[in-house]
Amino acid sequence: MAEDAYPPEYKEDQAAVGTVLRRRFRQIAPETARLFRYRQLKPEADYTAFKATVASAVEEIKLEMKVQHEQTRAEVQTVRRDVLAAIKASPAEYLTLICEFGSLFLLFSLTIRFILKIELVNTGFALFMLAAFAVYWAMARLKQESDKRQREDT
Amino acid sequence: MPQTQLGQRIAEGSANSRAEVKADLDKLTKLPAPILHPVVYKIAKTHPACNPLELAALEAEQTGIADPQALSDAVSVFTYIWENMDGESPQAVTADLESLGLLSKDGARILTELLVSAEPFRETAKVEASYLRIGSPLFAAIRGAVDLRLRFHKTEDALTNGVPPAELVGAQRVIMTNLTINEPGNVERVVSFLMDEYDLSYMKRFVKHMERELELSKDLLKSSERKGHG
Numbered sequence: 461m462a463e464d465a466y467p468p469e470y471k472e473d474q475a476a477v478g479t480v481l482r483r484r485f486r487q488i489a490p491e492t493a494r495l496f497r498y499r500q501l502k503p504e505a506d507y508t509a510f511k512a513t514v515a516s517a518v519e520e521i522k523l524e525m526k527v528q529h530e531q532t533r534a535e536v537q538t539v540r541r542d543v544l545a546a547i548k549a550s551p552a553e554y555l556t557l558i559c560e561f562g563s564l565f566l567l568f569s570l571t572i573r574f575i576l577k578i579e580l581v582n583t584g585f586a587l588f589m590l591a592a593f594a595v596y597w598a599m600a601r602l603k604q605e606s607d608k609r610q611r612e613d614t
Numbered sequence: 615m616p617q618t619q620l621g622q623r624i625a626e627g628s629a630n631s632r633a634e635v636k637a638d639l640d641k642l643t644k645l646p647a648p649i650l651h652p653v654v655y656k657i658a659k660t661h662p663a664c665n666p667l668e669l670a671a672l673e674a675e676q677t678g679i680a681d682p683q684a685l686s687d688a689v690s691v692f693t694y695i696w697e698n699m700d701g702e703s704p705q706a707v708t709a710d711l712e713s714l715g716l717l718s719k720d721g722a723r724i725l726t727e728l729l730v731s732a733e734p735f736r737e738t739a740k741v742e743a744s745y746l747r748i749g750s751p752l753f754a755a756i757r758g759a760v761d762l763r764l765r766f767h768k769t770e771d772a773l774t775n776g777v778p779p780a781e782l783v784g785a786q787r788v789i790m791t792n793l794t795i796n797e798p799g800n801v802e803r804v805v806s807f808l809m810d811e812y813d814l815s816y817m818k819r820f821v822k823h824m825e826r827e828l829e830l831s832k833d834l835l836k837s838s839e840r841k842g843h844g
Contacts, residue, residue, distance in 0.1 A: 505623055507631045510694050518665050521807070522820055524795060529824060531796060 552603040559597035566590050618702045620695065621710025636716040638691035641684045642728075643720045649677050651728070653689055658696065658732035660812060663743035666693040668816040675819065692728060700736075704729030740770040742786055746808060759790045761808070789814060 547554040566589055569580040616622045624635060642650070653673045657666050670689040674682035699707045708726045711717040717725065745763050763786040766779030788808045795803045809817065 506627050507624070507635045507691070507694055508628070510697075511634070511690050514665070514667055514690060514693065518668060518816070521793065521805075524805075525793065525820070526824060528793075528795060533828070 550604070550607075552600040552607070555600040556597060556604070559593040559600065563590060563593045563597075566593070616710040616714065618699070618706050618710050620698045620702060620707055621714065623698065624711070624716070625714055632714070632716060635691060635694075635711075638687040639711065639717050639721050639725070641688040642692070642724050643718065644681075644684055645679075645688055647724075649673065649679055649685065650688065650724075651731075653685070654692055654728050654732055655735065656812060657689065657693055658735040659739050660742075660810065661693065661696060661736075661739050663739075663746055663810070664812065665816065666690065668819075669812060672812075672815055672819050692725075695725070695729070696732070696736075699729070704733065737769045738784070741765065741767055741773055742784070744770050744773055745786070746788065756790070761788045761790055762786070763788060787811070791817075 566581065566586045570583070570586055572578050572580055573583060573586075616625050624632060653670055656669055656673075657664055666689050667686055670686045671682060673679075674685045679685055695707060695711075704726050707729065708717060708722045711725070712719075712722050742763075742765060745765050745767075764782055765784040765786065766782060767773040767777060768783050788810055791807050791809050793805045793807070795805060797803055
């Protein structure tokens, strides 16, 4: 590949080569901005301080990971609770969701089957299930509509 | 009077610090060589780009050692000596520690053996760590990419003095890792860091422990959820 094909941020700065150890931060778009952190090489004179520094070297990142994990878990639980509440409140809505998800998966399988020749789901079964999902979906929608009309009448 | 810089540094340090050095050096004699030696070699091969305490914790878990803290302390004091003795002979360093009353005869023998056998790895580890600090990885934008660092210098001095690269001396695999942090106000911050194979092992261990912790707390969460619904 020609040298000019590389973006300028990946090229070596010829003026500085071999003079000092460089820590260059890539200039990239703010939406993909990332931070590179390197452990500073500062020999600790005092052993107690050294031990504390070494022990805390990865604690920050471990703590951050744990916090993020807990946060994601809490979000997932909230969503799950909401979905369960919605299902309990409206079984027709649940059926609609199942049908939509199932149809999407089957369509994806069929696409893979015809484009890449990889059979994820038996083609006949997939077509049958697509038709079944369409019927169930229509029934669920009908039920939802009739419930809505009933509520409006009362 | 200590003859080495490290000896002088320890002698000038606080009494507490000296006591801690002595206590941790004593642990070198209590640990079996087949456990201590591999950890020390791994540190020597990667220092300064390594996390010795994480390495010790992982090794302690894998070997099923009875006292993981002893290994952690022994590794800590070894790393301190290793980091601060650069350019000084292992024999002179252990002689100083012995003269300061911080090291027993057995301890001196073990420490000398460790330092002497680890010494050949020092230069390569230093230059590899320096190579990691040059620029940012080429595939930084691709999450989870494996970056290959090619090394053309045998020593750190050759690299910093700008000796023209003549041959490929080594290749190092590092994994680009992105940690996405969700900050208040839906702001996402991506922290990128490099991991070698040892770091990957610590990460796996950390995630495994975190998952185990969550498994244990599942029942607790279920019961609190039930109470909440009630």
